[in-house]
Amino acid sequence: MSAILELTNLRKHYATQKAVDDISFSIEQGSIFGLLGPNGAGKTTLLRMITGIFYPDSGHIQFDGKTFDPLNDIIKIGYMPEERGLYKKMKIGEQAMYLAQLKGLSKAEAMHKIKFWFKKLEMESWWNKKVEDLSKGMSQKLQFVTTVLHEPKLIILDEPFSGLDPLNANLIKEEIYGLAKRGSTVIFSTHRMEQVEEICDHIVLVNLGKKILDGTVHNIKQQFKENKFSIKLNELPGTLSAPAFNIMNVNNNELTLQINEGFKSNDILTHFLNNQCTIESFHEILPTLNEIFISQVEGTHATARAFQKIDN
Amino acid sequence: MNKILIIIQREYLSRVMNKRFLLTTILTPLIMVGFIAGAAFLASTDKELHKIAVIDQNGFFKGNLRNASDIEFEFPTDVDTSNYSKKGFTDIIIIPKFEGTAKAEYIIRSKKRIGLSLESKIEDRINDAIEDQMLQQAGIDRAQLDSIKSSSQFAEMKSLEESGDSVKESSAALSYGIGFGSGMLIYITMFIYGAMVMRGVMEEKTNRIAEVMISSAKPFQLMMGKIIGIGAVGLTQFFVWILLIFGIIAASQFFIPQDVLQQVAELQKANAQMGPGASMAQAGETAQKLYKFQNTMSTANWPLIIGCFIFYFLGGYLFYASLFAAVGSVVNEDPQDAQSLMLPITMPIIFSFIIMSRAVEDPSTSMATWASIIPFSSPMVMMARIAYGVPGTVPYWQLAASMLTLIGSFLLTTWLSGKVYRTGILMYGKKVGWKEIGKWAFRKN
Numbered sequence: 001m002s003a004i005l006e007l008t009n010l011r012k013h014y015a016t017q018k019a020v021d022d023i024s025f026s027i028e029q030g031s032i033f034g035l036l037g038p039n040g041a042g043k044t045t046l047l048r049m050i051t052g053i054f055y056p057d058s059g060h061i062q063f064d065g066k067t068f069d070p071l072n073d074i075i076k077i078g079y080m081p082e083e084r085g086l087y088k089k090m091k092i093g094e095q096a097m098y099l100a101q102l103k104g105l106s107k108a109e110a111m112h113k114i115k116f117w118f119k120k121l122e123m124e125s126w127w128n129k130k131v132e133d134l135s136k137g138m139s140q141k142l143q144f145v146t147t148v149l150h151e152p153k154l155i156i157l158d159e160p161f162s163g164l165d166p167l168n169a170n171l172i173k174e175e176i177y178g179l180a181k182r183g184s185t186v187i188f189s190t191h192r193m194e195q196v197e198e199i200c201d202h203i204v205l206v207n208l209g210k211k212i213l214d215g216t217v218h219n220i221k222q223q224f225k226e227n228k229f230s231i232k233l234n235e236l237p238g239t240l241s242a243p244a245f246n247i248m249n250v251n252n253n254e255l256t257l258q259i260n261e262g263f264k265s266n267d268i269l270t271h272f273l274n275n276q277c278t279i280e281s282f283h284e285i286l287p288t289l290n291e292i293f294i295s296q297v298e299g300t301h302a303t304a305r306a307f308q309k310i311d312n
Numbered sequence: 313m314n315k316i317l318i319i320i321q322r323e324y325l326s327r328v329m330n331k332r333f334l335l336t337t338i339l340t341p342l343i344m345v346g347f348i349a350g351a352a353f354l355a356s357t358d359k360e361l362h363k364i365a366v367i368d369q370n371g372f373f374k375g376n377l378r379n380a381s382d383i384e385f386e387f388p389t390d391v392d393t394s395n396y397s398k399k400g401f402t403d404i405i406i407i408p409k410f411e412g413t414a415k416a417e418y419i420i421r422s423k424k425r426i427g428l429s430l431e432s433k434i435e436d437r438i439n440d441a442i443e444d445q446m447l448q449q450a451g452i453d454r455a456q457l458d459s460i461k462s463s464s465q466f467a468e469m470k471s472l473e474e475s476g477d478s479v480k481e482s483s484a485a486l487s488y489g490i491g492f493g494s495g496m497l498i499y500i501t502m503f504i505y506g507a508m509v510m511r512g513v514m515e516e517k518t519n520r521i522a523e524v525m526i527s528s529a530k531p532f533q534l535m536m537g538k539i540i541g542i543g544a545v546g547l548t549q550f551f552v553w554i555l556l557i558f559g560i561i562a563a564s565q566f567f568i569p570q571d572v573l574q575q576v577a578e579l580q581k582a583n584a585q586m587g588p589g590a591s592m593a594q595a596g597e598t599a600q601k602l603y604k605f606q607n608t609m610s611t612a613n614w615p616l617i618i619g620c621f622i623f624y625f626l627g628g629y630l631f632y633a634s635l636f637a638a639v640g641s642v643v644n645e646d647p648q649d650a651q652s653l654m655l656p657i658t659m660p661i662i663f664s665f666i667i668m669s670r671a672v673e674d675p676s677t678s679m680a681t682w683a684s685i686i687p688f689s690s691p692m693v694m695m696a697r698i699a700y701g702v703p704g705t706v707p708y709w710q711l712a713a714s715m716l717t718l719i720g721s722f723l724l725t726t727w728l729s730g731k732v733y734r735t736g737i738l739m740y741g742k743k744v745g746w747k748e749i750g751k752w753a754f755r756k757n
Contacts (some may be wrong), residue, residue, distance in 0.1 A: 007446070012560065051527045071530070079527035083521030083740075101318045102528040146524075 002065070004029040004154060004185045005050065010059035012045050020056070021209035027187065027202070029153075032180050033201035034142040035189040035299060036289075038297050042209040043189050044082065047156055050187070052170075063152060075104040078152035082159050082189075084143050086131045093127035096146050103150040110149070115146045121171065128161045130242060136163045144172055148179060156187045161195060173199065193290040203289070207297050221286040222297075227259040228285040237275035244268055256285065316537050317531045323512070323541025328548060337552050362430065365391045365401040371410045376441040381387070383434065397423055424518075482607045484700075489697035490612060491672040494621050495692040498628055499665045503658070504692070505546045505629055506516070506636040510650065512538050513640030513737070522737040531734040534639075536726070539633045543626060550625075568602070575599035609619025612699070620698050623715065631722040632657065638729035638753075642738035642744050649743065656746075664689035672696040675705050685714045687721035728753040 003026040012020040020042045027033045048054040050061065052070025061068035064076065077097045085097055087188075093114065100110035111166040121141055131139060140163050148155055157176070161169045177198065180186050188200060196203060198216060205213035215219055227309045229245075232254045240247055240255075244267035257268060265284070272279060327333055363384045366373055377385040386405055388399065396404040403422035412417070418438065420426070426434075444454055513535070516522045524535055541544050565573075577676070635657050643650045671680035675697040684694040684706070694714050697706050735752045 018739070036501050047634070048523075048738075053523070074527060076526070081520075081523040081527070083520040083523055085516075085522070085524060087326075087515075087521060098322050099524070102315055102525075143746060158596075249477065 002029055003027060004064055005063075005187075006060075006062035007050075008060040010046070010049060010061065011043075011057045012054060013050060013057055018209045020049070020206075021194065021276070022059075023206065023209070023211045024059075025204050025214050026209060027185055029185055030180055030183050031201045032176065032186045032188060032199055034196040034203035035187055035206070036189065036193070036196060036203055036293065037206040041206045043206060044158070045083075046206065046217065047079070047158060047187070047189060050154075051077055051156060051310075075150065076153045077156065078103075078147040078150065078154070079156045079162060080143055080158060080176055082148040082162075084140070085148075086139060086143065088132040089129070089131065090131060092123075092129050092131060092134070092142060092180065093133060096142070097151065099146040100149050100269065103152075105150050113149050113151075114145075117149060121145060137168055138166060140164055141168060141172070142173070148175070148184075152184065154185050156189070158189045159192075160188070161190075161192070191293075192287065193293055197289045205296060212296055213292070220289075220292065224287045224292045225284070226287065229253050229257050229259065229265060229282065230285050231257065231268065231272065231282045232280040233272060234278040237272065237277050239275070242268075242271045244271055255282075271284075319529065319534060319537025320544065322539050324544045327542070327545045331436075333545070337549050338556070339551055341556055346693065360402075360424075362402045362426070363400065364398070364434070365396050367391070367404065367405045367406045369407060372445055373407065373441055374436070376444055377437055378440070380437070381428070381434065383437070385437075386721045393421055399504050405438075407438075418584065419443075419527075423520075445571065450725040471545055483611050486612055487699040487701070488582075488672055490617060491675070491696035492669070493663070494617070494695040495668040495672065496698070498621075498625055498662065498691050498695060499668070501546055501625065501630050502661055504540050506540050506632050506657075507540055509633045510543075510636040510640035510643075510654070513637050513733070514643055514650065517641060517643070517737055518645055525735065531737060532730045534735045535634070535637050539630065539637060539726075541594075543629050543633065545631065546625070572599045574600065576603045580606075581605040592620040602736055605725075613701070616702060617698060620711075621695060624691040624695050624718070627687075627715070627718040627722060631687055631718065631725055632661065634722070634726040634729035636734070638749070639734040641733040642739075642749060645739065659732070660688040663690045668696045674698075675700045681710065685710060685717060690714045690718055715747045 006026040010020055010023045011018075023042075025048065034044065035043055049056050050068075052068070052074050055070075062067075063073050076258065090098070091168070095116075096108055096114045100114065101107065105113065115124075118126070121144075123138075123141060123145070126134070126138070126142070131142070134142065140160075142198060144157075144160065146159070154253050155176075160172060160176075164172065176186055176188075188196070190196060202216050203213065203220065204211055215223070228248065234253065236250075236253060242249075243256040243260065244263040245259050247255060248258055259265065259268065265282075268281065270280065354671070359386060361382055363386065366377065366385050366387050368387065368684065373385075374387045381383060388401075391399050391401065393404055393406070399662065402424065403420055403426065405418060405420045407418055408416050419433075420434065422430070447454055447457065476585050478572065509659065514535075515676065522534075529537075579599065580603065597650070636654075638651045641652065642653060667679065667683045671677070671683065673681065673695050680693060680697060684690040694711070698711070700706070702708070702711060731754075732749055732752045736749075
């Protein structure tokens with residue numbers, strides 16, 4: 001598969017901080033990509049450069065095989081910023097129509113697509129309501145529809161589930177999968193790691209304006225695994241210790257073990273089998289993204305980064 | 313469709329298709345006319361009759377004090393300050409004995425305070441009566457004097473303006489009216505529509521829609537779309553008002569009797585041949601007034617004035633609206649910031665208004681000339697001067713210089729404001745000072 005977006009050595013410096021400092025990565029067409037990072041890591045600045053709102057100080061953005069041209073390419077991008085907003089006094093139908101036309105759809109096309117999406121997300125009765133009459137979750141749904149209406153090649157969602165109840169969050173999640181299946185690429189920016197783990201194929205973690213992790217969720221978990229296993233026996237044997245592993249934790253008949261250097265998981269099983277134990281379950285413990293995130297970001301003073309003086 | 317057109321369309325329609333817009337546009341002039349008519353009606357009907365007892369120690373006022381619609385003089389003999397109200401009088405005047413020609417204080421007592429205009433009216437009446445008395449003593453007949461006074465008013469000013477070979481009739485009063493009216497209109501609209509632009513930008517910022525919009529359209533398109541859309545709203549409002557005025561004028565034609573119109577037509581014909589002198593006397597009073605009105609109105613160069621008005625309205629609006637947009641983009645949620653940031657923009661507008669109100673009285677001072685070329689004040693001040701005639705009062709070169717500077721300046725302010733807007737609209741939670749705004753405006757790229 002080809003990359004829809006390729007960032008090379010992107011930089012954007014503000015007066016008081018290096019918001020984005022030499023970041024490069026690429027995103028495969030049709031994938032769901034997670035852009036992670038603590039607050040103030042530079043995610044929003046990065047997204048604003050990808051959406052053409054900001055120009056990078058230096059670096060290169062390749063979009064859909066060509067150098068990114070904000071003027072013409074933004075109609076192929078749908079961006080739902082974290083700070084959402086709609087015209088409060090405008091009717092919902094007209095609002096969707098307006099945003100669709102700005103994305104280059106003709107009136108007839110826009111009408112057709114709005115009707116399709118409104119039907120799909122059960123919003124048909126909203127047409128003549130005003131935005132100020134909507135609840136937060138409802139306007140979130142409307143915002144999502146206006147973002148994906150023109151079937152953009154690249155969809156950028158900044159915290160798309162905040163404010164949604166689990167039911168509506170699932171509805172939107174299904175739509176995100178559907179869009180990816182139909183060939184759209186989704187960039188998903190959040191600090192809710194469990195959602196990332198569930199949805200994303202590929203993630204990049206940024207901190208202090210720099211990329212610190214880049215890879216598929218599977219690979220990253222492998223990379224950070226600590227060779228921990230959990231084994232459940234029907235009865236604990238007399239001797240627990242063995243050269244192959246260290247015991248981390250004992251909870252009734254369930255053990256958490258860490259394999260020592262030079263041994264394999266089979267050595268654990270062999271040990272307990274030799275001790276005549278009945279093994280009820282055995283599985284590897286991979287770190288959650290949450291743990292990886294915390295271990296990578298902790299201690300970097302990320303939260304206190306703003307307002308530092310820098311000298312370039 | 314071009315994005316800027318889509319934005320203009322929304323900005324325009326969302327305001328014009330609003331019930332409030334229709335109501336204010338149609339009702340404002342009607343309410344204004346209604347207020348004036350209502351005030352006039354009240355002033356004419358709501359008058360309390362003052363029955364005034366006159367205690368005259370000289371004895372010649374009786375029969376010489378003329379009554380008015382709201383004043384009735386009586387000369388009872390059994391009334392004094394202690395019992396006048398019991399006898400049914402509202403006020404009592406005590407006139408002292410004359411002593412030579414020295415001014416004397418006349419005392420008027422009343423239970424209720426009398427107004428300033430009534431007081432001076434009573435004073436006039438008494439002085440009239442004294443004047444009559446004096447004329448009589450000098451052997452002059454009052455009626456004779458009046459007839460001489462009224463028939464001696466021969467001089468009627470008619471100013472002619474020379475421009476090259478042709479001589480044109482002009483009217484200072486009309487020029488004053490047009491100049492002040494159009495200057496005032498530009499002043500008001502600059503505030504109304506400028507503030508509308510600013511509020512629109514602030515709405516986009518505080519509602520956080522700016523970022524959504526800017527990922528669809530360029531900030532400059534967004535800003536220009538808003539400015540042009542609201543400008544179009546302003547033009548629409550003017551257009552409706554002009555239609556209303558013409559409608560009222562056309563409707564009022566039906567109430568003018570046919571023979572009056574005919575006399576007016578005859579006067580016009582006579583004027584074309586040799587001047588209205590002879591037939592003027594034959595025509596009725598209304599016809600004369602109407603003819604004079606039409607004649608005065610025709611002295612103004614209406615196409616030029618209306619054309620210039622539209623140009624200066626748009627030019628001034630574009631000049632200031634982009635500045636208002638820039639301020640709106642910088643303001644955070646706090647409306648008080650808007651107040652202080654607006655001040656440097658509203659001050660020149662108010663100053664221009666002051667200069668305009670001087671220029672309309674004397675359009676050729678160097679102050680007026682310069683102010684009509686400098687773009688901060690030119691929209692208002694130039695309109696005040698144009699009413700006095702081009703190229704008589706305003707030479708062509710001044711008009712051209714004024715127009716070109718205005719165009720150049722609004723391009724400049726729009727360009728600079730666009731840069732401030734681009735940065736400001738996405739900047740939250742930070743209070744921005746003028747120094748920083750200046751940095752944004754003059755930054756490259």
